[in-house]
Structure formats: structure tokens, C-alpha cells
Amino acid sequence: MHPSGLITALATPFDEAGALDLDAWRRLLEWQLAAGVDGVVVAGSTGEASMLDEGEYDALLRAAVAAVAGRVPVLAGTGLSGTARTITLTRRAAAAGADAALVVTPPYVRPTQEGLLAHYRAVAEQGGLPVVLYNVPVRTGVDLLPETVAALAAHERIVGIKEANAATGRIAALLPLRGPGFSVLGGDDATAARALLAGADGLVSVGSNAAPAAYRRLCELARRSEATATADWDARLAPLHAFCGVEPNPVPAKALLQRLGYGRGVRLPLLPLSSRHHPEAERMVALARELENLCGRTPLAA
Numbered sequence: 001m002h003p004s005g006l007i008t009a010l011a012t013p014f015d016e017a018g019a020l021d022l023d024a025w026r027r028l029l030e031w032q033l034a035a036g037v038d039g040v041v042v043a044g045s046t047g048e049a050s051m052l053d054e055g056e057y058d059a060l061l062r063a064a065v066a067a068v069a070g071r072v073p074v075l076a077g078t079g080l081s082g083t084a085r086t087i088t089l090t091r092r093a094a095a096a097g098a099d100a101a102l103v104v105t106p107p108y109v110r111p112t113q114e115g116l117l118a119h120y121r122a123v124a125e126q127g128g129l130p131v132v133l134y135n136v137p138v139r140t141g142v143d144l145l146p147e148t149v150a151a152l153a154a155h156e157r158i159v160g161i162k163e164a165n166a167a168t169g170r171i172a173a174l175l176p177l178r179g180p181g182f183s184v185l186g187g188d189d190a191t192a193a194r195a196l197l198a199g200a201d202g203l204v205s206v207g208s209n210a211a212p213a214a215y216r217r218l219c220e221l222a223r224r225s226e227a228t229a230t231a232d233w234d235a236r237l238a239p240l241h242a243f244c245g246v247e248p249n250p251v252p253a254k255a256l257l258q259r260l261g262y263g264r265g266v267r268l269p270l271l272p273l274s275s276r277h278h279p280e281a282e283r284m285v286a287l288a289r290e291l292e293n294l295c296g297r298t299p300l301a302a
Helices: 022-035 054-068 083-095 113-126 146-153 170-177 189-198 212-223 227-243 251-260 275-294
Strands: 005-009 039-042 074-077 100-104 131-135 158-163 183-186 202-205
Touching: 005 212, 022 054, 022 212, 039 054, 054 074, 054 083, 083 100, 083 113, 100 113, 113 131, 113 146, 131 146, 146 158, 146 170, 158 170, 170 183, 170 189, 183 189, 189 202, 189 212, 189 227, 202 212, 212 227, 212 275, 227 275, 251 275
Parallel strands: 005 039, 005 202, 039 074, 074 100, 100 131, 131 158, 158 183, 183 202
Antiparallel strands: none
16 A cells, blocks of 8 residues: 555534534545545544544444545554554454555653553554554654654555654655555644655645545645646645644635535534634635636535
8 A cells, every 4th residue: 555645634524413414424425536636535634533422433334434435545644642443443443444544653651662552563563554654743742753664664454654743854854765565644734845855655634524625636736746837826825734734624625615515513622613714714715616616626515
């Protein structure tokens, strides 16, 4: 497995009562596929995985696997604070048909680099799925350092990293690890153009929930090393990058999806988008529609 291109970290749609909206979920998946995404993440942090019970997690993942039907890889978020629980969830994801596990560094417990090595090796060897590492220190409290990634990249069942540490030089430090068995994926929309032009294999995106074809174009331009065109298109996407960070993820992205016809609301302790951001949300929906139309796609809302 070699994850690459545009991979959308999907938000999980809920209905007005707060239950899973599987109809909206299937429509969202079909829109993403029609727009040309190269993979999807189910039940990651953008998917509010920590707010899903076991039955909901299984239903969401099985519905995604059935809808995608092998057209692109399905990555399941399985990272938890403990290694044993992460292995158990990774096995459940494998049983549900996922193609790989996206495993975030253990949140809150702040293991050492040696602990991270042992953790990821155990998950890769016992979880039953290829593993994509996920580093997002601003949320987890621990930074998976490049030298640790280098040691893990040699493992045959560890197939890539989603790097969301936007520090200057981080992606550059990881790029020498790229090869047929290990992908380097950007995990920050705002710096994605820079990472892709530098040689990253792809992008795991939040903004592509609302504008998948537009983010795919960004990846395609960068893949062709069209630096000026990439920068110009990235500038058009920049307001969407910024809006997705005005409140905790996935609140802004889900506000856009709701306006596009895909689900309603978030689960506590998250709250819906603050009213002061509603005018900006309307402008971002208009921008998303404009960019999708330029790419020949429109949201498949209903």
C-alpha cells in the first residue's frame, strides 16, 4: 500500500437528533469519490472518533467500505492513548474492511520516543492492518521526531506518515524516508502547497470535506511541479484553509457541510460554530461552490 494524492479526513454527519446520519454519510462519500479523491479517512479526529460508541464506529466504517467498494483506500482512525486498546480497535477496523489504520500518537500520556517506537511496532505487528503514522503535537502533547519516524519507516507494515507539525523544515526532514514502502503525507492544509512542491506524496485534508475537487487540483498542480499555478490556486484556497481553523476542528468544516446539505451539528464537548462566524461560513460556502464549479464538480447534496 502506498497512500498518496488527496485523502479527505472525513467529518461524521449527524442528524437533527444527534444520531449518525448514514444517508448523508453515503452521499458525502459519493461526492468525494466523484470529485476524484485518492483516499478517505473514517473516524479520525475530524470524524469525532472520540464521540462515537463502538456500534457507531463499526456502522460508520462498514458503510464507508461498502460505499467505496475498493475504488480508493479507506483509512480508519484507530489511535488511542493505550497500546492495547489501539491494537484492539485496529483489529476491529480490519474486520470491518478498512485498508489501513491511521494511528495518531497516543494523546495526553506523552510517551518518550522509545515508547513511541514500541507502541507503533506493537500496533503494526498485532493490529492486522498496514499503519500510517499520524503526528499532530498541538493536539496530542507529543511530537514524533524525524529520527523516530526513520526507525519506524523500516518496518514493513508501517507504510507512511501524516505529518501535521507545520514547523519549517519538518517535512523536509521526512522526505528522505520516501520510497515504495513509505509515504510522506502533509497533514496541514495551510502549508500543503509547500509540502507538495517539496516532494510530499500527498495531503490528508480537512478543507476537502467542502471542496474536494479544488483540493485535488492543488495536489495535481504540485505533482506536476507547476509552482506558479500551484501558488495561485493555493491563494484561492487560502480563505478555506483559514476558516477551518477559526474554531476547533471539525466545527468549521461541519458548518460548511451542513450548509451544503450533509448532516447537522457536532457532539459535546464541541459546540456548533459561533454565530459571529456565520457570515464568514456563508462566504466560504460560496467560495467552495465557485472553486468546485471551476473544477467541473458540484456538491451532490440531495
